Amino acid sequence: MPVRNAVRFFRLVPWIAALMQLTACASGGGATKPPSASVNALYGQLDQASQAYETALQQTRAGDTQGAQKTLDASLDQLKEAAAHCGNTPGCDPQRFFSVFDHLLRLKDGSFIGDQTPGDDTGEAEATSPAGQPGAASLPQAQRSVTLLRGHQLSELIAMNGPVKAALEMWLTQWRGNLMDAYVNYQYLRQEMWPQYQEQGLPEALLFGILAKESGGKVHAVSRSGAAGPLQFMYATGLRFGLGDQEGFDTRFDPAESARANAAYMDEQLKVFNDNLELTLAAYNGGEGRMRRLVGDDTSVSFYDPRIYGQVSQETRDYVPSVLAAAWLFLHPDSYNLRFPRVDGLTGSVTLQRAASLSELTVCLGSANDMPDGWFRTLRNLNPRLDPQQEQPIGAVLQVPKALENVYAVRCVNGPWPILASDLHNAVVPVFPDPPPASAPDPVVRYTVRHGDTLNGIVRKRSGCSSESEVARMNNLKFNHVKVGQVLKLPSCR
Structure with missing residues (x-):
């Protein structure tokens, strides 16, 4: 076995062990009431789908990566169909299928099939532009490669927990139009943005997830707080990473420069938070200073730990799983009944x-x-x-x-x-000057003292929003004494 394949194989051992445990649970006992024949049949399909991955592994070791890919796709299709029937079959536990499905997707992203996910043009020659940057030929136009993030596959770092699942549903329903717009916009920006991430060894799916959540791929987006550009840099943070005014143009709006600065920020904060991706994303949204204070020295703490999750803003609680869910869909659209449009972004x-x-x-x-x-x-x-x-x-x-x-x-x-x-x-639109602003109401009203009036009576009858002492101060009255014919200023109640 080649050394690289051997390394890949041993990296999979923990996943395979976990997978076999899941399938053993699916087919084993433990319930007081034996499963029905129809449930056992579905669990049998679950076992077959799991065993197909061992077949795919053997095919890969034999050098048949194309055959292995077909085996993987067929087993995932079989698992989807069985899971759909499980939901309508009494006594069947859908969660077993969801758990295995999640594991199989992660195995699909694992390195034992190849460095690229299905659809990449693995034989495509590298090409560079005159400036030495990767050119169009080096940028595959189909499903994106799963780039390592500090020695881990990106999908290994995405916890398929409640917040991420809820964000997946939002992207697939209420935010679906935004997701599609972001994908199309990204395809035309990809040649400028992706090489910046590639240079730092960061996953393209992560770049897309941040872009989708931050601006939807609108280069000139500006938030209410003043964050600007496709990746929404605050002005001060942008300056720290080389973004700013350039001959009257704010380079936060430049997609290549913005991606370069974002990649540098992620690289810096991943080192600070010991490669904890969720904490790094939380820092990008909520501020690295705040996250460092919350995390302290324990960089292994989960973002979802109540000590962290309960102390960050609701915006940050939503932001982190939303970015990860968009990245996950970028990698696995077909597995979520999602089809991104085909776009020639050259x-x-x-x-x-x-x-x-x-x-x-x-x-x-x-x-x-x-x-x-x-x-x-x-x-x-x-x-x-x-x-x-x-x-x-x-x-x-x-x-x-x-x-x-x-x-x-x-x-x-x-x-x-x-x-x-x-x-x-060049149509001419008539322009008229703005009307003069309406004059502000007089803050006081005036009252002429009559025979029999007292200051207390005037205040009670004419200025129910004031007091006798306030009116006395406004009119410099001594001992609250008023004279007939005297004009008093009273506070306006309007």
Whole structure:
């Protein structure tokens, strides 16, 4: 056996042992009432699905990685089908299936099948750009590789507990549209952002999880607290990691620079928290100073320990599992009945043959290449330094998806669409000065003293929101004495 495969095999031993324990529980006794024949049949399928992984391991050791992958996929499909029937079969324990399913997904992410998950173009040649950065050819366009995080697979570090499961449901239901938008946006930003994470040896799924939760892939996002950019850096934190003003442009909005700074932050805090990913994410959201005070010297403490979980804000309690759940779905969409759209995120450029703004280009490009929401967000993301309403001159070079280069030449140079776009963009909207602000009500009212009036009577009848002593002070009265015809100032009750 090659050394690398041997290492992978022995790394799996604890997982296989745990898996066999689970399946033994599924088929063993312990219940006072024997399982029915239908339940035993489902548990038998659970055993078969588990045993298929040993078959896949043998295939891998023999060098048949493609056959091993087919065995893995078939066993997961069998497990899903059996689990679905278990929910409708009296006496069947669905949790056994969920536990094994979770373990099998983690084994699927393990290294014994290969360094990449199914769908990666493992034979794709490495290519670099002129600047020496990884180019398009080095960035697989299918399922992403599961990158090691300090010697562990990312999926090993994601606890499939209640908060993460609840976040998975949110991403698959109420936040599903946000997840899809974030995925599409990320595909067009990937060539700028992923190499920054790759350089630090950090998982791409983690980058996507943070991006999805922080901004949804909107490069110009700004929060109410002032955090800015695709990864939402506060100004002071951004300065610490090299983000700031550059010729009038805030580089927090630059996707490559933002990803570089985020990777540096994660690398720094992982060292501080002894590679505890959950504590590191909590520090990114809630502040590293606060997390260090809460954790103290015990960096092995779980984020979900009441000593930590009970002391952080609700926002941070939601943030950490939400990021991890989005990362998990990035790795396992098919296992959660989720299908991400196929996106060719390769970036190209166009040289303007007629002056146009990003807004005008959005109008003339329309929904080309089956983009129902249009291309405004993508054009803004790829050209973060440009004002989308500012017309760019002839000869200006703009970044666009590679697939739109020909569309631009056909639609946006001549013909009706650029004329329509320019007409809409240059429409004149009447401008009127703001009306003068309404005058503020007088804070006091005035009262002329009549025959028989006393200060106490005036206060009770005319100013129910004040007191005799307050009115005396306002009018410099001695001994609270008033005279007929005297004009008193009284506090307004409005």
